[in-house]
Amino acid sequence: MDTQATADGLGNLIQVLKQPRVLSCAQCQKRKVKCDRCSPCSNCVKAEVLCTPSTPGPARKRRATKQDLLERVERCEALLKGYAPVVDRPQTPSSSNHVPDDPPVASFEPSSSAQELNASYITTRNDGSVRFTDSFGTLVMHEELVAIQNSIKSDDSADEGPRESAYESPYKTLPVTEFETSASDTPDTQPGPVEAMNLWEHFLERVNPLTKIVHVPTLEPYVMRAAVGMHLVPIEYQALLYSIYAMAVISMSEQECFDLLGHSRDTMLRHYGGSTKRALMKYNHRENYTMITLQTLILYLLTLEDRIHRHASWVTSGIVVRMAYSMGYHRDGECLGLGPFETEMRRRIWCQIIIQDAKNALLSGLSAAMLPMQWDTKPPLNINDADMSPSSDSPIAPREGPTEMAYVLVARLIYAYKIDCDNHIDTPINEAILLGMSLTNDENTDRAVFGKFREQSEELRRALESYTAKYIGDGAGKVHVAATILKTTILEKLDDALSPIKEQEEWGIEIFNWKDNLFKMIMLSMEYQCNAHDKMAAVGFEWYMRLQFYPDMLASLTSQLYRRPMGSLSDRGWRAVERLHGHYPELFDMSQRQQLMQAQFTLKAWEARKIAVAQRGGSLETPAYIVQLGQALSEMEAHKAEKPIDWNALWTDLQPFGDRLNSFMGEEFVQMSDGPSARGHGLV
Incomplete structure (x- = not known):
């Protein structure tokens, strides 16, 4: 009996569950009131309207x-x-x-020191964030910066140091990945017709020959219209033109900018950079991917290179790489059935994107192997802008002689070599061997590494020599001079880097181990920087060398000079430091955190040199730039704020890594001997 009752109850429950769910009527749903779910419902009866059942939504x-x-x-x-x-x-x-696991790329099994070397590339910054580098040179340079930082900190504990500057670091105020950051609704003030044409001429003469991502005959009509009124051109072209104006300002000196535009370079860069960002926002560049968008972003990121942290540059350039990838720029236009003009422009843009991203990766201590490898876009053709037109349907034939593409094509060969090396060589371990560190105690292995690098460098040398013989002309213009400077500088750097430590003329005199060799490599790098700067400035491309300046290299050089106050290499290093201060006036600007700390480095190292010379019975005349640094630092200290400088914040701005390197480098490497106080500025 009980069983039968239970079964009947379950049956009734199942019938109830199977009944369709009654929904609110359409009128109650529209008025958003509670429905009694009757037919008709009380609300519809009171309103004297037809009660219509609502339609159930789609099943989940x-x-x-x-x-x-x-x-x-x-x-x-x-x-x-x-x-x-x-x-x-x-x-x-x-x-x-x-x-x-897969065997290592190198032809030897890493020893314990090699394993420690690989383990030390994950480093922690002072703010707790983690950074990675796969460059041995970057790793060791960081160690040098840690040492000099500790030395300055120890001095400040005994002698109250300079106070916090009223100015903020540019690394903390400039937008990086969020282009709309700090973009306001303030109307853009476009340049006047004369100013616009002058900016365009500066771009054509100084910037375009080294980038070649715009087709001048096609873009020039938009430039003319925009000079009359920016509203006369589409919004995407407004963004491109503002980025061109910003690059023109980058190519000017401070005096040129003031004479032409009536304002400082920094003011006009902020103005045109902000206008570029606002135009990109209005165009919705994140969804509207066009060739104009890519051209704008490439130029805009170039304007930020010396104003944001190098890691931020690399991360941001990755956005452009992915954007181009999504547009199919990694596939050659011929494979996609595109016209000759669009195919060639895509090749130029993709080439510049790869160069820019590889350079940012190199400066960030990372390898270019992180680039997308599945691309078959061909190199740009050796042609002038006049050789192609958007209306042309026939294939474009490359020229046999000099063209406007000289510098870009030489740079492409060099970065293609760099990318190929990173993809086929265990970069960190082989960098250490090139510096003279033996990780296997096997000279045959070390010679094999040098042989592999020499073989690849000879391939690059042959490619560059073959190209320059065909396409570089002595009287073909300034861009050909710049291409020759680039080729010569790179080949000289390779020759120095591929010279074994024991075959160098300073071996046994000033070079006794890989650390001494590293000092020489850093010093040579700064010499090449100064030499190339002088030559490029002579042909109107000084702005480009300003963007190639690597502040951490100068900081590492001065920290090494602190430890090595005497010797021929030290003398050459100090001459390079003096030339760098002549090339980069911003090193005297104590309102910026990075320059402030670099001034501390330089003055401390100079004081150590003076003491070492005095101990040997000699004397040194204080150079003008040392006097100027001391005066700038004294003026900054005279206007100090209430709170002391946050040295951890300074250090974070200056470099990306932390202090987790002692396990490999050894404690003695980061313990700098007690040196003179930087407070004397090296002037006594």
Whole structure:
């Protein structure tokens, strides 16, 4: 009896559950009032309107069962096997299920020191964030900066140091990945017709020859219209033109900018940079991917190179790489059936994107191997802008002689070599061997590494010599002079880097280990920087060398000079430091944190040199730039604020890494001997 009652109850419950759910009527849903779900409902009766049942919404998608998911995974695995068949690996006797790791690229098994070297590339900054570098040179330079920082900190604990500047670091105020940051609704004040044409001429003469990402005959009509009124051109062209104006300002000296525009370079860069960002926002550049957008972003990021942290530059250039990738720029236009003009412009833009991203990766201590490798875009043709037109349908034939593309094509060969090396060589370990650090105690292995690098460098040398013989002309213009300077500088750097430590003329005199060799390499790098700067300035491309200046190299050089106050290499290093201060006036600007700390480095190292010379019975005449640094620092201290400088914040601005390097480098490497106080400014 009880069983029958239970069954009847369950049956009634099932019938109730099977009944369709009564929904609110359409009128109640529209008025957003509670419906009694009768037919007709009381609300509709009172309102004397027709009560219409509402339409049920679509049924929810059935959740995938575990079996469905397993079947999908199996299908995916089958597809993957078709594209990438599993490679058989030898099994170890100890475990038939163990799959050994891939062997290292180098031809030797890393020793314990090599393993420690690899483990030390993950480093922690003072603010707790983590950075990675796969460049041995960057790793060691960071160690030098840590040492000099500790030295300055120890001095400040005994002698109250300079106070916090009223100015903020540019690294903390400039937008990087969010282009709309700090963009306001303030109307853009466009340059007048005369100013606009002057800016355009500066761009054509100084910037365009080294970038070649715009087609001048096609863009010039928009420039003419924008000079009359910016509203006469589409919004995407407004963004491009403002970025061109900003690059023209970058190419000017401070005096040129003031004479032409009536304001400082920094003021006009902020103005045109902000106008570029606002135009990009209005155009919605994140969704509207066009060739104009890419051209604008490339030029805009160039204007930021010396104003934001190098890691921020690399991260931001990655956005442009992905944007171009999504537009298919990694595939050659001929494969996509595009016209000759668009195909060539895509090649130029993709070439510049790859160069820019590889350079930012190099300055960030990372390898260019992180670039997308699945691309088949051909190099740009050796042609002038006049050789192609948007209306042309026939294939474009390359020229056999000098053209406007000289510098870009030489730079492409160099960065292609760099990318190829990073993709096929274990960069960190081989960098250490090139400096003279033996990780295997096997001279044959070290010679093999040098031989591999020499072979690749000879390939680059042959490619550059062949290209310059065909396409570089002595009287073909300033851009050809710049291309020759670039080729010569790179080949000289390679020759120095590929000279074994024991074959150098300073071996046994001033060079005794890889650390001494590193000092020489840094000093030579600064010499090449100064030499190239002088030559490029003579042909109107000084702005480009300003963007190539690497402040951490100067900081590392001065910290090494502190430890090595005497010697021929030290003398050459100090001459390079003096030339750098002549080339970069911003090093005297104590309102910026990075320059402030660099001034501390330089003055402290100079005082150590004076003491070392005096101990040997000699004397030094204080150079003018040392006097100027001391005066600038004294003036800053005279206007100090209430709170002391946050040295951790200073250090974070100056470099990306932290202090987790002692396990490999050794404690003695970061312990700098007690030196003279920088407070004397080296003037006594």
